Amino acid sequence: MLTIRNVSKAFGDTPVLHDISLEVAAGEIVCLLGPSGCGKTTLLRIVAGLEQAGAGQVLLEERDLAGVPVHRRGFGFMFQDFALFPHRNVYDNVAFGLRMAGQSREALAGRVREMLALVGLAGLEARQVHELSGGQQQRVALARSLAPHPALLLLDEPLGSLDRTLREELMGELRRILRQTPAGSDEAAGITSIYVTHDQQEALAIADRVVIMNAGRVEQIGAPLALYRQPATPFVARFLGMENLLPGQLVDAAPDWLVATPLGLLRSTAGPAGAAAGDSVLAVARPDAARLVDLAARDEENLVAGQLQEVSFRGSQVKITLSYADSQRLVFDLPGHAAGELPAPGQWLQIQLDPAGISLLAR
Ligand code: ATP
Numbered sequence: 001m002l003t004i005r006n007v008s009k010a011f012g013d014t015p016v017l018h019d020i021s022l023e024v025a026a027g028e029i030v031c032l033l034g035p036s037g038c039g040k041t042t043l044l045r046i047v048a049g050l051e052q053a054g055a056g057q058v059l060l061e062e063r064d065l066a067g068v069p070v071h072r073r074g075f076g077f078m079f080q081d082f083a084l085f086p087h088r089n090v091y092d093n094v095a096f097g098l099r100m101a102g103q104s105r106e107a108l109a110g111r112v113r114e115m116l117a118l119v120g121l122a123g124l125e126a127r128q129v130h131e132l133s134g135g136q137q138q139r140v141a142l143a144r145s146l147a148p149h150p151a152l153l154l155l156d157e158p159l160g161s162l163d164r165t166l167r168e169e170l171m172g173e174l175r176r177i178l179r180q181t182p183a184g185s186d187e188a189a190g191i192t193s194i195y196v197t198h199d200q201q202e203a204l205a206i207a208d209r210v211v212i213m214n215a216g217r218v219e220q221i222g223a224p225l226a227l228y229r230q231p232a233t234p235f236v237a238r239f240l241g242m243e244n245l246l247p248g249q250l251v252d253a254a255p256d257w258l259v260a261t262p263l264g265l266l267r268s269t270a271g272p273a274g275a276a277a278g279d280s281v282l283a284v285a286r287p288d289a290a291r292l293v294d295l296a297a298r299d300e301e302n303l304v305a306g307q308l309q310e311v312s313f314r315g316s317q318v319k320i321t322l323s324y325a326d327s328q329r330l331v332f333d334l335p336g337h338a339a340g341e342l343p344a345p346g347q348w349l350q351i352q353l354d355p356a357g358i359s360l361l362a363r
Contacts, residue, residue, distance in 0.1 A: 001026040001192055002152060007056035009042055016042050017216045024192060029178055031195045031203035034213035040196040041156055047194060048154050049073050060151065076150030078141055078158045084129045090140055091125040097148035115143040118177055135166040146181050146191065153193040159202060171205045200240055204228065212236050230270060230359050237284045244285040244330045250277050257360060259283050262325055266353065267301050271360035280363040289357025290332040292341055295350045302353040306330060308345050
């Protein structure tokens with residue numbers, strides 16, 4: 001539905017986007033994910049028409065949007081730039097775009113009611129926006145942007161201003177709301193959305209596909225689970241919270257991947273396409289791959305013994321840091337109940353790594 005083709009952008013002499021290409025299908029939720037300053041917002045603003053690309057094209061259903069001003073693109077926005085009117089009531093805020101489109105009073109009232117029900121604010125029409133909580137205000141902003149049936153919804157850190165608990169709550173709900181909002185003529189599919197965030201959890205929870213950006217370039221595009229299972233680069237692995245990157249050499253490739261690492265031989269269930277025995281790889285042991293085993297256990301696969309350096313209890317999880325080979329460290333998240341079985345820092349313990357929790361990257 002939307003095509004971003006070879007888009008580049010510089011501010012003065014500073015390049016911020018390098019040759020970005022991306023296709024967004026109808027009904028899809030695509031998240032742009034990356035660290036602060038990697039160019040996510042700039043790319044979104046180019047799609048919106050708020051910023052001009054230095055090179056490349058943005059096409060909506062094959063039509064080049066160059067020269068089409070923001071208000072003629074028919075997109076919905078949930079941006080800091082498009083804040084709510086704080087001294088108007090909920091109804092007037094949600095009705096704003098519909099009034100601009102010249103809708104009749106009845107059609108307008110019906111649509112506002114429908115949108116408020118969708119975002120869980122039915123009955124709050126008369127409330128002033130400044131009397132609402134932060135989370136409720138974000139719901140009003142979402143209802144306002146969805147009300148005029150936008151062809152495409154653009155969201156820039158929509159949950160950024162909320163505290164952690166509210167964010168978690170809205171994260172799950174946002175996906176449901178976007179899925180349930182019929183897109184224009186197609187009643188079956190949800191609305192097509194591009195969503196910018198720097199929060200990996202938010203992107204994984206909301207997106208159909210995640211675009212991981214680094215310094216103005218696309219590092220990897222994939223479905224959340226696919227990215228998590230098979231990060232393509234060390235940057236992606238680290239950005240998704242995987243700190244255990246071990247250099248290694250393939251001893252055996254598909255279907256039974258075996259890699260020699262400083263921890264010994266490790267078995268993994270997947271590896272990079274086309275890789276063969278002898279190739280250098282990076283083994284990524286995900287934080288959730290470990291389980292505690294008896295220190296006396298032997299002759300089983302993927303056993304790792306190390307000295308316990310740190311233990312940090314986080315409720316449902318306990319984060320452990322192990323050291324091996326003097327200075328190297330490994331960090332894992334065990335289920336919270338394992339905290340009771342852990343030895344004291346300084347003592348040795350043994351873990352076993354699930355082969356499905358180890359990804360191999362080509363080097
Ligand atoms: P954040 O999450 O912090 O908003 P981002 O990934 O969205 O980061 P952008 O806002 O797109 O990043 O910014 C990319 C780079 O371009 C940054 O280095 C930023 O300082 C720079 N930049 C953005 N807008 C402008 C502008 N109008 N003029 C000059 N430089 C800009």
